[in-house]
Amino acid sequence: MKKLFRTILLLSVISLLAACERDYQYETYNECITIEATDVTRTSAKLYLYLGYSSSGGAYYNSKKFFKVSDNIDFQNAQTFEAERAYDYVYDSDYWYFSYEVKDLKPNTRYYYYAFVQSNNGVNEVRGETMSFTTKPLNIPTGAAKGLFSVSSTKQVFFAKGNLQYQASTGTWRFAENQYDYIGDGNLNVSATYSGWIDLFGFGTSGYNGRYPYNTWDDDTEPYGNPNGDLDGTNYDWGVYNAISNGGNQKGLWRTMSKSECNYLFTKRTNASQLYGQAQIAGTNGLIILPDDWVTPTGISFNSGIQYYTTNTYTLDQWAKMEQAGAVFLPAAGGRCFRFNSQYSGYNDIEMRDVNVEGYYRLSTVNWYNNKPSMGYIFNFMNNDGSLGGSNYGSMEMAWSVRLIRNDQ
Amino acid sequence: MKRLFFTLSLLLCVLVVAQAQVGVMRTSSYGAIKKEKKPKKERPQRTYEWTNTILANYALSLKGPSHNIGLTYARCKLAGFYTSAMVGTEWNFATVEGAPDDYFLTNKTSHPRISVTAGPMVRLVIPLYIYAGIGYAYRPTNYQTIDNQWVNARYASPVHGGNAEGGLMGNIFGFTLQAGYSIIFDGHSLLVHELKFGVGYTF
Numbered sequence: 001m002k003k004l005f006r007t008i009l010l011l012s013v014i015s016l017l018a019a020c021e022r023d024y025q026y027e028t029y030n031e032c033i034t035i036e037a038t039d040v041t042r043t044s045a046k047l048y049l050y051l052g053y054s055s056s057g058g059a060y061y062n063s064k065k066f067f068k069v070s071d072n073i074d075f076q077n078a079q080t081f082e083a084e085r086a087y088d089y090v091y092d093s094d095y096w097y098f099s100y101e102v103k104d105l106k107p108n109t110r111y112y113y114y115a116f117v118q119s120n121n122g123v124n125e126v127r128g129e130t131m132s133f134t135t136k137p138l139n140i141p142t143g144a145a146k147g148l149f150s151v152s153s154t155k156q157v158f159f160a161k162g163n164l165q166y167q168a169s170t171g172t173w174r175f176a177e178n179q180y181d182y183i184g185d186g187n188l189n190v191s192a193t194y195s196g197w198i199d200l201f202g203f204g205t206s207g208y209n210g211r212y213p214y215n216t217w218d219d220d221t222e223p224y225g226n227p228n229g230d231l232d233g234t235n236y237d238w239g240v241y242n243a244i245s246n247g248g249n250q251k252g253l254w255r256t257m258s259k260s261e262c263n264y265l266f267t268k269r270t271n272a273s274q275l276y277g278q279a280q281i282a283g284t285n286g287l288i289i290l291p292d293d294w295v296t297p298t299g300i301s302f303n304s305g306i307q308y309y310t311t312n313t314y315t316l317d318q319w320a321k322m323e324q325a326g327a328v329f330l331p332a333a334g335g336r337c338f339r340f341n342s343q344y345s346g347y348n349d350i351e352m353r354d355v356n357v358e359g360y361y362r363l364s365t366v367n368w369y370n371n372k373p374s375m376g377y378i379f380n381f382m383n384n385d386g387s388l389g390g391s392n393y394g395s396m397e398m399a400w401s402v403r404l405i406r407n408d409q
Numbered sequence: 410m411k412r413l414f415f416t417l418s419l420l421l422c423v424l425v426v427a428q429a430q431v432g433v434m435r436t437s438s439y440g441a442i443k444k445e446k447k448p449k450k451e452r453p454q455r456t457y458e459w460t461n462t463i464l465a466n467y468a469l470s471l472k473g474p475s476h477n478i479g480l481t482y483a484r485c486k487l488a489g490f491y492t493s494a495m496v497g498t499e500w501n502f503a504t505v506e507g508a509p510d511d512y513f514l515t516n517k518t519s520h521p522r523i524s525v526t527a528g529p530m531v532r533l534v535i536p537l538y539i540y541a542g543i544g545y546a547y548r549p550t551n552y553q554t555i556d557n558q559w560v561n562a563r564y565a566s567p568v569h570g571g572n573a574e575g576g577l578m579g580n581i582f583g584f585t586l587q588a589g590y591s592i593i594f595d596g597h598s599l600l601v602h603e604l605k606f607g608v609g610y611t612f
Contacts, residue, residue: 019602020473117513123511126513
């Protein structure tokens, strides 16, 4: 009987324990793991985080995942970015990877970051380990100005450090020594044997296929440009066909900016309207274009917009600081045009116009008329115009400035 | 499965008490035989007198689970009444607003419970009584957050609600034992089932 009694007692205790039921177990974050950054470039990196064990999917919707990124380990002035589901990471069935592609970073800089996950009401926070990555250094090509400029959503370019120049007697191409340099009236001496330098060119006069840089208006038979259309990627482009002596001295390193790239540069890149403005450097009028990551040097002021050249007036020393920070300056070098002579009912000579008054810069795109390329696009600027005359087009025969660009590798 | 275990548990508890009562009865009969050898002074019958019983209680809330303690007082002749008060052993009240989904939790829970019940009781056989009663119970389920705050899970279990219970009391070896079943409800949340035990003295 006692044995039966004990057995019943034992069964009672076991049954009691088995009948117990735990309270509902909510999702718990006991880990937020910072994962090593991937796809590190000069200006961007992709950050990942992984949430540790969780018992249900509910909190996926009820929590926020972040990265804190800073260029100092104390995370002073750190930026916070909210992560999104990382569909591309590991495998699709794992829902707990999140990522964010951080952009606009400084080249050759070590960045510190950590992941953290925050409860829906922002009260609770679980932080991951602090990790770091170093952006790749900026390799400035020979002959290029320092800054990087976006000309499309996926492409950045360097500008040449000066306007393109040509010496006919030696067949030499080079960039101007200074960004504010221009030849001016010397362009009137243009000839196939001229030993001086010129820096104004007809459309597509790279020297390829009879399109010579010393072509002028005085012969109707002189060909200009690419008979098939734009200059892009063709030998009609000065930078493609020629080795620039102080720009790497190899063919194909440089190219001319297209119309769409020009529009993107001045209107579509981030803060585009704040990144250009007219200026005067030691008496030379022109247009300043600032790089994507522009930071105005200490002691220098810059006013964006197209108003007057004197809106921004710099000494050579001040300009040196601007240039060191990546600014590009396009001098208002004017143009070499025909001189209309009514006595002969036509043009019979060339002349310089708008030197240090207006800037005309060639683009690689042509305007089509009657199913053939008729004019070459340019962008121009002048004093007191109020706007940037980007993407106008003009006669192929007119000789205007060329500022080559080079793709960021 | 949980319901099966619970039902089995309840039945076994009843069997334990009933077994104890059978033991008492048999002991009494055996004592009667011995009385022929050594007659004792006959004790006065107390069957129809009022008896007062005080018991210390322990109750196991099956959901949680959580532990509770309390006191029961009963007064009975052939019939009578009882009243009982119980408190929990976890006393972490909600300290922050919102719902558990708003916070990161450790999943540690607390059930600061109080309850009061009362009802009639009837003597089945000497010395076994059956009782049943209703009352009020407060038993929230609070979850601990990772920064040691507590947040209430309003729909995880009843917070304010009714409490119904029933069970058996019996005298053995001069002590009174109690085994019962209790349920807390509020009409829209999950029920909380409890098993209640007590030990006390009848005078």
